[in-house]
Amino acid sequence: MVLTQYTYVFAIGTFFALLDAYNNGANDVANSWATSVSSRSISYRQAMVLGTIFEMLGAITVGARTAETIKNGIIPNSAFRGNAPVQMLAFTCALAAASSWVMWCTRHSAHVSSTYSLISAVAGVGVATVGASKVQWGWNQGKGLGAIFAGLGLAPIISGGFAAIIFMLIKLVVHIRKRPARWAVYTSPFFFLIAGTICALSIVYKGSPRLGLSKRPAWFIVAATLGTGGGLALLSALFFVPFVHAKIIKKDHTLKPWMFILGPLLFKRPAPADADRVIIPNYAVVQEDGDQNMSVRSPDSGSDYDAHKTEKGNDLITTPTEIDERKLAVTEGTQATYKQRVADAESKLHAKLRMNRGPIGWAMRTLHNNPMGAGQLYEFHNMKILAKRIPAMIVVGALYGLHYDIHAAQSGIAGTPEGARMQRVYAHAEKFPNEVEHTYSFVQVLTACTASFAHGANDIGNSVGPWAVIYSAWSTGSAAASKAPVPLWQLAVLSATLSIGLITYGYNIMKVMGNKITYHSPSRGSSMEMGAAITVLVFSQYSLPVSTSMCITGATVGVGLCNGTLKAVNFQRVGLLLLSWIATIPIAGTLGGVIMGLFLNAPHFK
Structure with a gap:
């Protein structure tokens, strides 16, 4: 039975579900890809293409799990007492409140968590609709507000820990070696192993219910996950390592992208006569239009990587003390x-x-x-x-x-306060040879795709959960129908809308993230993205929506602290992020509750 008289509610709910997904892409997804773009490992346009592919893949294969928590974990289905129209209205108001708040924040380049915005709005709507006593404030078998908000403090810390561990391993295995470029090339399959394993595990173990893989025996799950990760690592050793070896170690500038299919034959490919003149991208963060984007460096040189330009562009600063003494932009930085x-x-x-x-x-x-x-x-x-x-x-x-x-x-x-602040932050970060960072620029494409897969697996539930409830209540006329699985077409539509948000408006969040927190480089960015991806996928396996923005921010801070000083992190920016996260909870919750209360108590005529 279709509730035709409530079609307008379904239409409004659909609009706000699409708007919420759009804002999610412009805010949270943009934050996830800001790390790769900041590190100069990938262009903004390439990020759009890969983000679209892996966001949809993660959403379709794993995204339904967190959607179930949004649908039934906060407001129990029984609390609506079979009143499907009220259920439709409740989740429509939650989407309206959350999407409006996130849209305003995105417009003003204020980074907030779309996950906790929607969760708070659903809780506020629940209080206005069924009363505070009916809302699941506790643990509720890992699906209540207590379990969800536990991730507010735990997720950034866990993500920062994972990222710091990975980056410290890179420093020990690669950066401190006499020939770091060679070590970077030969250890790169490790990232393929980790990325393939965690993605396969997230799909096979409690992944998409439609695949039915979770019902397989334990040996199958272990074999499938390790086989996928190991197979990907083996392929990278056969094709990726020879290609990067020829490009980085031999400095073969005549190498074409399609030549990776030659595999081990590239080891026998002679280096060109003018290999010493090969140009390697410069991954140093610059603040002036006149700075060069390319440089020629030796893979074993590192003494000149700690030098930074001042705002005048002609003095070199090699120590944080000199930066503090100069006190950049004192007079003109108003x-x-x-x-x-x-x-x-x-x-x-x-x-x-x-x-x-x-x-x-x-x-x-x-x-x-x-x-x-x-x-x-x-x-x-x-x-x-x-x-x-x-x-x-x-x-x-x-x-x-x-x-x-x-x-x-x-x-x-x-020459501005912001420029001076970031100059000081960058100066406290150790710089590594461009050849090493160039190697990790290839690896970061892989880790960025893994992080995007993880985001699609988790955050798509923010929008599709309420929309699935609205659609099922409208199409069946029953409030109990919300327990049905999320339709695949809804996951596909909202993940595509999420990608549109990233493409058209994601730059508004990207410009205040990434290098505005700490110094970025491909080796650092790879660690950040992998640490965040592992954390998000772990939370997704337990059906817990978690803010991917908080995870990548925590990972960014964790890697920044690996420089050995607090001064390598812009804690002013981190403090503003923390303030916006905390403010989101009462604002979105109150907004959702007020909107729902107004509709429920508005004058009506029979």
């Missing part, structure tokens, strides 16, 4: 100057985009050449201008993020 420099940087980007020959160039030129005229919007000349601007605004909204300069926005602007 708030007015900072805002002006940010505006100038944005103007330069817009001027560059207007020169583009593609759709984004046309759109930016149209907006620039057709400003709104004097008077109100309904003036005839303004209506004609608006007719030209609307198509251009749509194109800019869809493509602006793909052309945004993430690195310039992340590094801070030289």
Whole structure:
């Protein structure tokens, strides 16, 4: 029985479910990929493609588990007493409250947890609908609010611990060696082993209910997971290691990407005569447009990696003490100057985009050449201008993020308080040879995909859980139908919407994450992403929604502390993140409860 008279509630609930998934992609997924983009291991556009693929893969294969907790773990199904319309309205209000809060925060580049935003909104709606006594505040067999909010403090700590352990292993095995580049190349299959094992384990052991793999005997689970991880490690040893060896050790600049299929034959491939002139990307964080993005370094040299440029671009700083003594940006680093420099940087980007020959160039030129005229919007000349601007605004909204300069926005602007603060943070981080970091740039693509898989497995439940309840109540007319499995098509639709959010608006969160917390490099980024991915997948196996944003932030801080000093982490930024996480709980919960209370108690006529 379809509740046709409540179709409008279903339509509104669907809209807010899509909006919540979009905001999740723009906020949480962008934070996950900020590490890879910050480390310069992958471009923003490549992150969009890989993020879309692995977010959907994780959501479809494992995502249904955390959705069950959102659906039935916070507000017991029995509390609705079979009233399907009220159940639909409750989860619609929860989605409206959570998506509105996250959207506002994303617009203002304030990073919050979409997971805890929705959970808090569901709890607030539950209080307004069935009373505080009916809401599962306790553990509830690992599905209540007590279990979920335990992850608020545990997840970042656990993630930071995993990431720190992995990075310290890299330092011991690779960075402190006399020939670190060789050690980096030959130990890279370890990451393939770990990534393949944890992804396979998350799918096979209590993964997607439709696959039925959890009912298999223990020997099958062990064989499948270890076989997948070991097989992936073996393939990397046969094809990836020879390819990277030729590219990094032999410095063969004539190597083409497709040549990885030659495998061990690449070991016999002679190095080119001009191998010493090969250009290796420079992974140092810069703050000025004039800094070079490429450098030629020896794999065994490291003494010149601790040098950083000041805002003047000509003095070298090699010790934190010298930075403190210089006290960067004391006189010119006022708030007015900072805002002006940010505006100038944005103007330069817009001027560059207007020169583009593609759709984004046309759109930016149209907006620039057709400003709104004097008077109100309904003036005839303004209506004609608006007719030209609307198509251009749509194109800019869809493509602006793909052309945004993430690195310039992340590094801070030289000569400002933010730039000076990040200069000090970067100076306390040890720098490693570019050849070593270049090796880990390949590895980080793998770890980023693993982290994206983990995010899709966990965070898709935020949006699909309430939407599945709304759909089942509307399509069957029964509140008890919410216990049915989540339809596969809903997981696919929302994971695709999540990817759209990442592509079109993720830059607004990326620009305040990554290098704004601590110094990033591919070897550090690989450790951060792997530590966060392991933590998220562990929580997913126990059906506990956890903030992937908190996990990657905890991993970032953990790796930053491996520099041996607190000064290598920007705790001002971490404090702002912590404040936003804590504020999300009462704000989203109160907003959801108020919206639901207004609907339930609104005047109505028979």
